[in-house]
Amino acid sequence: MKNNMKPSGRTKKFISNSLVHIGLAIVGFIWILPIVFIILTSFRQEEGTYKSYIIPKVLTLANYKNLFATDGSLVFTKWFFNTLCVAAVSCILSAFFVLCVAYVFSRLRFRMRKKLMNIALILGMFPGFMSMIAVYYILKGLGFLEAGQLKLVALALVYSAGSGLGFYIAKGFFDTIPKTIDEAAYIDGATKWDVFTKITIPLSKPIIVNTLLTSFMAPWVDYIFAKVILGQDREYYTVAIGLWTMLQKEFIQYYYTTFFAGCIIISIPSVILFIFIQKFYVEGVSGAVKG
Amino acid sequence: MAGKKQTTSIKPVDPYGIDFGTAFISGNVITKLSAVILGLGNILCKQLIRGLIYLALECAYIIFMLSFGIGAIKNLITLGTKTQVEVFNEAKQIYEYTVGDNSMLCLLYGVIIIFVTLLFIGILTSSVKSAYHSQKLKEAGKPLPRFIDDLGSLRHEKLHNTLLFFPIIGVICFTIIPLVFIILIAFTNYDQKHQPPGNLFDWVGFDNFTSMFKLGGVLSNTFWPVLQWTFIWAIFSTFSCFILGMLLAIVINREGTRYKGFWRFIFVLSIAVPQFVSLLTMSTFFNASGPMNVMLKSLGIISAGTTIPFLTNPLLAKITIICVNIWIGVPFTMLSTTGILNNIPKDLYEAAKVDGANVIVTFFKITLPYMLFIMTPALITAFVGNINNFNVIFLLTGGGPQSIDYYYAGKTDLLVTWLYKLTVTNKEYNIGAVIGIIIFVILATLSLITYRHTGSYKDEEAFQ
Numbered sequence: 001m002k003n004n005m006k007p008s009g010r011t012k013k014f015i016s017n018s019l020v021h022i023g024l025a026i027v028g029f030i031w032i033l034p035i036v037f038i039i040l041t042s043f044r045q046e047e048g049t050y051k052s053y054i055i056p057k058v059l060t061l062a063n064y065k066n067l068f069a070t071d072g073s074l075v076f077t078k079w080f081f082n083t084l085c086v087a088a089v090s091c092i093l094s095a096f097f098v099l100c101v102a103y104v105f106s107r108l109r110f111r112m113r114k115k116l117m118n119i120a121l122i123l124g125m126f127p128g129f130m131s132m133i134a135v136y137y138i139l140k141g142l143g144f145l146e147a148g149q150l151k152l153v154a155l156a157l158v159y160s161a162g163s164g165l166g167f168y169i170a171k172g173f174f175d176t177i178p179k180t181i182d183e184a185a186y187i188d189g190a191t192k193w194d195v196f197t198k199i200t201i202p203l204s205k206p207i208i209v210n211t212l213l214t215s216f217m218a219p220w221v222d223y224i225f226a227k228v229i230l231g232q233d234r235e236y237y238t239v240a241i242g243l244w245t246m247l248q249k250e251f252i253q254y255y256y257t258t259f260f261a262g263c264i265i266i267s268i269p270s271v272i273l274f275i276f277i278q279k280f281y282v283e284g285v286s287g288a289v290k291g
Numbered sequence: 292m293a294g295k296k297q298t299t300s301i302k303p304v305d306p307y308g309i310d311f312g313t314a315f316i317s318g319n320v321i322t323k324l325s326a327v328i329l330g331l332g333n334i335l336c337k338q339l340i341r342g343l344i345y346l347a348l349e350c351a352y353i354i355f356m357l358s359f360g361i362g363a364i365k366n367l368i369t370l371g372t373k374t375q376v377e378v379f380n381e382a383k384q385i386y387e388y389t390v391g392d393n394s395m396l397c398l399l400y401g402v403i404i405i406f407v408t409l410l411f412i413g414i415l416t417s418s419v420k421s422a423y424h425s426q427k428l429k430e431a432g433k434p435l436p437r438f439i440d441d442l443g444s445l446r447h448e449k450l451h452n453t454l455l456f457f458p459i460i461g462v463i464c465f466t467i468i469p470l471v472f473i474i475l476i477a478f479t480n481y482d483q484k485h486q487p488p489g490n491l492f493d494w495v496g497f498d499n500f501t502s503m504f505k506l507g508g509v510l511s512n513t514f515w516p517v518l519q520w521t522f523i524w525a526i527f528s529t530f531s532c533f534i535l536g537m538l539l540a541i542v543i544n545r546e547g548t549r550y551k552g553f554w555r556f557i558f559v560l561s562i563a564v565p566q567f568v569s570l571l572t573m574s575t576f577f578n579a580s581g582p583m584n585v586m587l588k589s590l591g592i593i594s595a596g597t598t599i600p601f602l603t604n605p606l607l608a609k610i611t612i613i614c615v616n617i618w619i620g621v622p623f624t625m626l627s628t629t630g631i632l633n634n635i636p637k638d639l640y641e642a643a644k645v646d647g648a649n650v651i652v653t654f655f656k657i658t659l660p661y662m663l664f665i666m667t668p669a670l671i672t673a674f675v676g677n678i679n680n681f682n683v684i685f686l687l688t689g690g691g692p693q694s695i696d697y698y699y700a701g702k703t704d705l706l707v708t709w710l711y712k713l714t715v716t717n718k719e720y721n722i723g724a725v726i727g728i729i730i731f732v733i734l735a736t737l738s739l740i741t742y743r744h745t746g747s748y749k750d751e752e753a754f755q
Contacts, residue, residue, distance in 0.1 A: 013547060016547065017547040017548070020542055020545070020547065020548055021548070021549070023542070024542065024543070024548070024554055027539070028554065028557045028558070030618075031557060031558055031560075031561055031618065031622075032557060032560070034561075034569065034572055034573065034576060034618070035560060035561065035564065037572070037576065037582055038564075038568070038572050049575075049580075050575075050578060050580040050581055050582070050585070051585070052585055052588075053585065053589070054582050054585060054586060096457075097457065097458040097461060100454040100455065100457070100458055101454070101455065101458045103454065104450075104451045104454045104455055108450060108451045110451050113451075116455075121738070122735065123462070123466055123467070123470070125675075125731055125734040125735050125738060126470055126727065126730075126731050127679050127707050127710065127727055127730050127731075128679075129681070129707075129710075129711065130470070130473055130710065130723075130724075130727035130730075131465075131466065131469030131470045131472070131473050132469075132714075132715075133469075133473065133714055133715075133720060133723075134399070134468070134469030134470075134472040134473050135465060135469045137395065137396075137399060138399070138464070138465075138468070138469065141396075141399070157465070158465060160461070161461035161462070161464060161465035161466070162461060162462055162465050162466040163458075163461075164458030164459070164461060164462055165462060165466070191446045191447040191450075192446070192447050192448075192450040193446035193447065193450055193453075194446075196450070196454075217565075220565060221565045221566055221567050223567060223682065223685075223686070224681065224711070227715075228715060240567050243567075243568070243571065244567070244571065244686075247571060247574075247575070256575075259571075260572075263564075263568040263571075263572065266565055266568060267563065267564045267565060267568060270563055270564070270565055271560070271563040271564070274559075274562065274563040275563070
């Protein structure tokens with residue numbers, strides 16, 4: 001009996017292990033399928049939209065060439081640079097806002113602190129684009145919607161202006177930096193400003209990278225604000241509404257495969273970034289000093 | 292902890308700790324006069340620059356109000372009286388429009404004036420407090436801070452003012468003023484028929500709210516089903532992602548599984564694809580003539596002539612949306628739970644093993660309670676996020692299939708997407724504003740109940 005116990009346990013383990021691997025493979029296949037579909041369609045030569053097969057008959061790079069063509073009414077390269085500019089400006093502004101607010105609420109104690117934090121909590125509960133109509137008219141009143149370039153500036157402002165409200169993750173991070181470090185600096189005669197710029201900021205690289213990247217990614221995927229502010233000005237579209245336009249009735253017949261090529265181009269940088277920041281991401285959320 | 296708290300308040304007399312009331316009542320005549328002539332106390336105490344800045348701000352406010360503000364407040368109350376009129380111009384033989392009032396701008400300027408006034412009241416109280424502070428210091432025979440000292444304190448004691456200045460300006464201009472504006476719209480009749488500049492709109496009190504809740508009306512016939520679906524969607528999407536993601540993490544983490552990194556990579560890949568890309572792809576994927584139907588046909592599961600209406604049948608569309616959301620959400624949960632799973636003390640499992648517990652019992656008795664304890668705040672945030680999940684619905688079905696029973700809404704519309712359709716496409720701003728306020732009330736109740744109970748809210752300095 002005793003001799004039989006071991007092998008039977010081993011077979012049981014083997015069977016359950018293989019079952020798990022087969023299950024994972026099936027689920028993994030489901031997760032990969034749409035991505036494979038995007039990649040395959042982006043190389044498809046046959047024009048038009050839906051086909052009665054999935055794997056393309058002829059593969060080609062023409063869709064990518066078409067994507068970067070500068071004629072026609074949909075100019076992807078312009079959209080790409082528009083989005084890049086908006087993202088760069090808004091990510092620097094929002095990172096600045098978020099770090100300032102998070103540091104103030106984490107480290108400084110003053111009369112209005114708790115009140116302001118509660119106000120921020122309440123403001124965060126309104127649907128973001130509820131106020132969009134008013135923002136639109138304020139921007140119009142300020143003359144930001146006169147020219148295309150100004151619209152992009154306005155868009156960057158809209159993305160970054162309210163970002164101070166999203167201080168929670170950064171505040172949680174600052175909370176984990178021991179206060180004794182600050183106090184040692186005060187004894188040496190440092191002002192709070194010195195502590196912020198010379199101690200806290202250098203210690204907070206993971207959260208800074210995290211904040212910069214999340215706010216950099218926002219304009220690439222935001223659809224609502226861009227659509228409302230940019231309106232019909234196709235030349236100044238960002239990538240997200242541009243690609244969405246390609247799937248509309250008047251364009252889908254001609255641009256269907258090009259749309260997928262655009263999706264691949266947009267995804268490559270974010271995949272690379274994501275793999276690169278995964279480490280920062282995990283560190284950034286879980287704190288600076290491990291207990 | 293208590294000891295540390297005391298050390299942070301180094302200054303014995305904190306002038307900005309006193310509130311306006313005490314400063315005004317216990318201050319001398321000059322301090323009291325500083326509420327009328329701003330900066331008087333500071334000027335008399337030889338803090339010239341500080342005092343003059345206060346005085347200049349007051350003058351600016353008075354000039355601004357006289358030239359512009361009073362008219363704007365009058366307009367805020369009436370929302371404009373002159374309608375734009377079509378007049379026939381005999382000389383040019385064309386119709387011309389006289390310039391009428393624009394109710395929308397009246398309301399917007401009115402809101403801005405209110406905020407400017409609030410700002411001025413803030414400056415006024417600060418002037419009195421500053422005067423009181425100088426008075427106290429003078430009585431005690433202590434040196435008064437010069438302007439340079441004031442500037443210096445912005446780097447230390449008053450660093451919060453410096454750091455918060457720009458973020459708060461941004462939030463006020465782009466979040467608070469628009470919000471107040473849009474909340475006020477909920478009490479007007481700013482809809483398709485009352486579009487400025489052609490027409491005026493006016494205050495209507497709570498009419499919009501009553502028509503929203505009144506049973507039998509077309510609005511409430513839309514509102515209740517949409518609200519119901521919003522909640523069903525939020526519950527299903529939150530819990531399906533949480534449970535399946537956790538199971539996936541457990542399966543990948545378990546001892547016998549090999550190539551852990553490879554499996555994780557496969558699932559993480561779908562996070563790295565921008566969400567709108569995967570959503571737009573999915574909407575073509577499940578189209579009537581899209582790849583999913585093609586695949587089912589070529590596998591012989593459905594016959595050649597038929598198609599499954601994944602996104603056009605109301606019930607099926609709802610199921611498809613939840614499934615797609617699982618595809619999007621599970622990898623996120625998997626990533627975030629992997630770390631926490633590793634943190635569960637191993638001896639708990641060993642003890643359970645010794646007691647003869649099998650895998651299922653350990654999951655329900657150890658893993659699940661532990662995960663629920665840690666993940667509750669994250670779950671609530673996810674729930675709130677899902678109530679407001681605009682992208683999934685809008686990019687996948689656009690709220691469709693359309694329904695004639697509903698007022699500008701489709702069968703899969705959430706409150707937020709309905710709000711979008713009402714305001715952006717159909718210009719029914721008053722109804723949209725009402726929905727926005729309702730969403731806020733729902734979210735506020737949810738968050739208040741839960742945030743108050745989380746440890747991190749009660750004891751935020753636990754780890755400092």
